[in-house]
Amino acid sequence: MAVVEGERRTALVSGSNRGIGREVARQLAELGHHVIVTARDPAAAEGAVEELSKGRGLSLQAEQLDVADPHSVERLRERLEAEPGRLDALVNNAGVMGEIATNVAEAPLDDAHTTMETNLFGAWRLTQALLPLLRRSGHGRIVNVSSGAGQLSDMNGGYPGYRISKTALNALTRILSNEEGGNGMLVNSMCPGWVRTDMGGSAAPRSVTEGADTAVWLATLPDDGPTGGFFRNREPIPW
Numbered sequence: 231m232a233v234v235e236g237e238r239r240t241a242l243v244s245g246s247n248r249g250i251g252r253e254v255a256r257q258l259a260e261l262g263h264h265v266i267v268t269a270r271d272p273a274a275a276e277g278a279v280e281e282l283s284k285g286r287g288l289s290l291q292a293e294q295l296d297v298a299d300p301h302s303v304e305r306l307r308e309r310l311e312a313e314p315g316r317l318d319a320l321v322n323n324a325g326v327m328g329e330i331a332t333n334v335a336e337a338p339l340d341d342a343h344t345t346m347e348t349n350l351f352g353a354w355r356l357t358q359a360l361l362p363l364l365r366r367s368g369h370g371r372i373v374n375v376s377s378g379a380g381q382l383s384d385m386n387g388g389y390p391g392y393r394i395s396k397t398a399l400n401a402l403t404r405i406l407s408n409e410e411g412g413n414g415m416l417v418n419s420m421c422p423g424w425v426r427t428d429m430g431g432s433a434a435p436r437s438v439t440e441g442a443d444t445a446v447w448l449a450t451l452p453d454d455g456p457t458g459g460f461f462r463n464r465e466p467i468p469w
């Protein structure tokens with residue numbers, strides 16, 4: 231797949247074949263980034279690129295990526311290492327809800343494990359693989375797409391696997407922000423709000439345009455922007 235090169239910044243969005251991820255990819259591309267659109271199914275990644283680029287002249291690249299599969303992550307790392315060899319923004323958007331109608335007492339733990347494997351370890355694995363490319367940028371931005379469902383300050387019952395995965399993702403944000411602060415890296419979590427997607431359902435009040443906005447803002451922060459924070463509507467929210 232051809233890479234459109236130049237001085238333009240490069241961004242990668244996990245799970246960008248549909249939903250919020252695809253909209254983040256679209257908005258970043260419209261801001262002039264070269265965007266690596268990824269999906270578990272390579273045909274879905276190609277399809278998203280085709281649809282997004284229709285008549286718009288955007289710089290997009292389709293790649294296969296399953297964040298829960300170490301081989302898939304490694305294959306992508308190798309391809310990006312060769313070309314373009316640098317990454318300016320990583321948006322860890324890929325996520326699953328897991329079993330919703332459950333609670334701590336009855337949750338099938340294998341389902342909680344699967345949810346953690348994508349929402350926490352998937353983001354962690356992909357970040358680990360791509361950190362050398364992000365450090366090379368000198369202005370790396372990492373955005374972890376979290377959720378209000380993971381806020382300890384407002385923790386309620388229900389779907390514990392999902393909640394815990396997002397709380398843990400927020401911890402990853404804090405730790406990484408501290409560890410990578412010296413490399414010009416800004417690492418933040420965000421909550422898109424309740425958004426009309428396959429995950430959010432048709433009753434959700436927010437469009438994908440609104441849901442993607444804060445992630446795009448965090449992916450394009452200036453060098454003196456915030457790090458180690460949790461945001462919704464471009465405003466800090468409690469952990």
Ligand SMILES: NC(=O)c1ccc[n+]([C@@H]2O[C@H](COP(=O)([O-])OP(=O)(O)OC[C@H]3O[C@@H](n4cnc5c(N)ncnc54)[C@H](OP(=O)(O)O)[C@@H]3O)[C@@H](O)[C@H]2O)c1
Nearest residue numbers: 245249250270296297298324325377424425427428429430
């Ligand atoms: N929608 C909301 O109201 C809402 C609220 C708060 C937070 N969020 C968060 O926002 C993010 C995006 O949600 P969404 O509403 O856009 O969900 P969505 O429409 O269900 O899309 C999820 C995306 O993640 C991908 N994905 C799932 N598992 C993956 C894996 N192992 N490797 C790579 N990609 C994977 C999916 O790919 P496939 O097509 O292959 O399944 C899909 O592209 C999630 O992290 C979610 O937790 C959403």
